[in-house]
Amino acid sequence: MMDYAGRRARLAAQLPPGAVAVLMTAPEALRNGDSDYPYRHDSYFYYLTGFGEPESALVLVAAAGATPARSILFCREKNPEREIWDGYRHGPEGARTACGVDAAHPIADLDAQMGTLLADAPALYWATGADHAFDARVNGWVKAVRAQARSGVTAPDTFRNLLPLIDEMRLVKDADEQALMLRAGVISGQAHARALRAARAGVFEYELEAELLYEFRRNGAQFPAYTPIVASGPNACVLHYNANDRRTRDGDLVLIDAGCELDGYAADITRTFPVNGRFTPPQRTLYELVLAAQQAAFEAIAPGRPYAAFHEAALRVLAQGMLDLGLIPAGKYAGVDEAIAARAHLPFYMHGTGHWLGMDVHDVGAYRDLQLPDKPSRLLRPGMALTVEPGIYVRPGEGVPEQFWHIGIRIEDDVIVTDDGYRVLTATAPKTVDEIEALAGKAQPAGA
Incomplete structure (x- = not known):
């Protein structure tokens, strides 16, 4: 209550x-x-x-x-x-x-x-x-x-x-708010799992969206927390795509960014998976890079750490991977720090690694300590809720390795800062390569 x-x-x-x-x-x-x-x-x-x-x-x-x-x-x-x-x-x-x-x-x-x-x-x-x-x-x-x-x-x-x-x-959630956000995260994770099970080459994006909305509502959520993104193939490289009307093709990745609103509180999850149930080698390479970046971000979340630290941790992993894979020309920069300073990652990773979460999907609260003269990144406190969502988006371009063209990947989870670290609220959404490939296309019976 x-x-x-x-x-x-x-x-x-x-x-x-x-x-x-x-x-x-x-x-x-x-x-x-x-x-x-x-x-x-x-x-x-x-x-x-x-x-x-x-x-x-x-x-x-x-x-x-x-x-x-x-x-x-x-x-x-x-x-x-x-x-x-x-x-x-x-x-x-x-x-x-x-x-x-x-x-x-x-x-x-x-x-x-x-x-x-x-x-x-x-x-x-x-x-x-x-x-x-x-x-x-x-x-x-x-x-x-x-x-x-x-x-x-x-x-x-x-x-x-x-x-x-x-x-x-509102920036610090009490125990009742955290419990409600956990329930919203569980429902949303189940919806992502349902959409994954319904995936198959040839399905329309809106059919996968319908699976999400069904699971939200049947579990008591009143609304989607925002317009769902169901982006297949090249659409996954459009950050706020939401037409959701393309027919998927064999070999596509599908990026779904969707969460429910439950009793006024939002969940926000992104998962990316192959519509045919099997990652190609280039897809898997980039997927595991983004997954590693998210894990690095998680490890930077703890009370007393700057808010900006988890973005910086994810960015270092992503930028190093871009250098290793030739997305960023390695010979042009002395190392990852120089590449980041030159913003060489921006063609492939152009957004922050998260945001506050709560009653609004992009919730309220300053990201900097406005009481201090230089306005540094504010320090995390127990009860703060945030998303962790690194990504990589590869559009065709000169010098861009062709095997990565049209691959868009984002992996997003919701976390609460705890006394000794963080708690993931959205673990019911399948995320590892093995989990995704084991579940993709295995639809439940109608009405389940």
Whole structure:
């Protein structure tokens, strides 16, 4: 059970005495005609409330003297007629009980209530710059309070972005979050295994995507955490390819980057495998190079180590392999350090080795220590969650060994930093050459 009240209390404790913070959830989004996209809450709002209804806002008032901190939720009113069409609504009273807030009001009352809540408040925090229309709304609240100056009421004179404070909180996952992310990782790993079993030459990329989505949903995941990438043959060298409409050919590698979202938390896995179940020698050579790079990255993850260390470890392995295999001309550089300094690896490895993971697939939090003058890579702490995803992408080109053309490989797992190292959350996804070749094409019976 997530401790939403505890999160609100910790956030309020970081605000100046009497300060007010306001946070809106995400709006509903029209898809076309009178059809909306499936609704997905705002991650920041949900992190503090666990409340999934649209048209909602949270207001926090920090403690001041003997007056304790307060949390106030604004949401849709009960509407029996709309509930027939759209489903259950908590209404303010139900939401107050469900979320454990101090008070709840109809969302239509937000503007009027903010005029009262901001009176004599020294500071106002919100997601500044995220929504220009909401910024203008906030400005209207402040102007309304300033208009009461003759009555002795003062308006806030300090305005701050609320999100960086929540970013730092979200960056370290508690035990409940870690357990949920592990479950999301297990489901996603099972989905990758299912797609691998369904692989065969001639299958369309979207057929493999369907296997993933089926496994996500049948295990209770609400959404894919992002649009799945199912990239076969040359498509695997396109980093964000997601058309997923090509028919695979014998000899292709298939790169699948997909993870589910479970109760608001994302998994993010990439696996690459031969669609016919057998790696060719060049494919296997590059695959084992990427696998070795990932292992080197894992070994660089521990509390107190810089975030950048695991990317640097993977890059050294990849760059050395590129030199050894002739992808980078060895005679042009004195060694791996000089090749990396010259960025000679970029044609074949052009992205970082990971990112934060959590409620968003590219989760919040700074990668550098912004409190220090030179802003070094921040140090890892237990509870941080990140992906580890080295890759190699070989497009045809002058001087590029032809046996490697059109090979795109990425291997990605999710990890939690622990007290003494790391824990892999996505181990259910087959990864070694032997595991992949043993499982590929061995589809389960229909419905399994």
